[in-house]
Amino acid sequence: MNSTPHLSEREIDSVLIGAPAAGITAHLSQCGHCRQRVAEARVPITRFKAVTLSWSERQSATLPLRSSTAGSMTWKRRAALAATATAALLIGLAIPLTKSELQFAPESAGHRAGSSTAEVAAVSAPALSATMKRNSATAQAATTDVADNEQDEQIARDNQMLQNINQALDNPVESPADAYSLQPVDGHQQAAPLTELN
Amino acid sequence: MQLALNATLTNVEAPERTGSELDDIDALVRTYRPRLLRFVTFAIGDADLAESITQDCFLKAYNGRASFRGDCAVNTWLTSIAMNLIRDQQRLQKFRFWRQARATAIDVNEAANFLPSKECSAESRILIKEQTRQVQAALEHLSVNQRSIFLMRFAEDMELAEIAAAIHMPLNTVKTHLHRALKSVRAQVGGSR
C-alpha cells in the first residue's frame, strides 16, 4: 500500500485510454488495489472486442462479398422494391388505358415495369471482383474520379428510388439511423481525400 | 501526415507491407474484412449498410493503393478510409435510403458461443454475452464520432495519435471523446452489476 489516495474513476479511464499522467503510473506501480480495478474495468471491453470480432468473422465467413446487393436485401426492402415495381406497373397500365385502348398498352406496361426493374438493378452493387477488374484496367487517378462520379450518380438514383418507395408505400417507418442521432459532422472535422490520410 | 507504426495489432500479423501486397485484393479482403466490417457495423449500427460501406472501402483502398506509403498498419489505413466513407454517408444523407428497411439486427449473442474455449463454462458465456450486450447498448447512446473513436481505440487498438490523424481531430479532442465514451460504457456495465 502507499500513502497517496486511490485513483479516481476518471484516472482509471485515462489508464484504459492509454494516456495516464505520470503520477497515475507511479501510483499503479505501487498499488495492487488500483491495478485490480483497472484490470476489472478492462474485462467487459476485452470481451466485447472478442465477441464482436467473432461475430464479424462469422458474418464474413457466411456472407462473403456479395455478388449482388439484392441477395442480401432485407425482406422489407425487397417488399418495398416490389411495391415500387407494382406501382410502376399499375401506372404503366393505367396511363395507356386512360388515354386510349390502343394495342400498345401491354408493351407500354412492360416497358415501365422494365424501367423499374432496371432501376432496381442499378441499385444493386456490382460484384466487387468484377468492379475491381474493370477499374484496374484504367489509370488509377482516372478511375478514382470515375468511381466518385459513379458513386454520386448511384446516390442520386438511390435517393430518387427512396422517394418512389416512400410515395408508393406512404408508410413511414423509423429509420434505423435515427436511433443513432446522426448529425452532419462539423466543418473542421471534414474528411480529407485519401491522399491526406497518410 | 506521419502515423506511428501500429505494433499493437492483435489479430492480424502485420509484417512489413508493400504496395504489391495490396495488389492482391483477395488476400486483402480475406485478411482485413472481419475487423473492418466490425468497425463499420458497430460504428453506424446498421449491419446491411456496413456491408455496403465495407465493400466500398476495399474498392477505394484498392483503387488508391498507390497512395499507401506503409507508414501505418494496413488496418489503420483501411479504418481511416472507412471513417471517411461513413462521414460521406452522413453528409450525403444516404442513410435516408434505408428508411424503409429496418436495421439488420446486430445480434452478437450467438457469436459468444464461438469464442475460444478457455472461457467455456456456461456461466462465463452468459456473463460474456451480458457484458457484450451492455457495451453495445452503451455505444448506441453515443454519437457516431464517439462510437467510432471508441472502436478505433478499444477494438482496433489504434494509438491515440493514429486516431487523431485518421479522423483529422486534435489529440485532446480524441481523448475527450474517449473519456465520454468510456464513462458511458463503464456506467452501463457497472450499473447492472
Ligand SMILES: [Zn+2]
Ligand atoms: Zn490505489
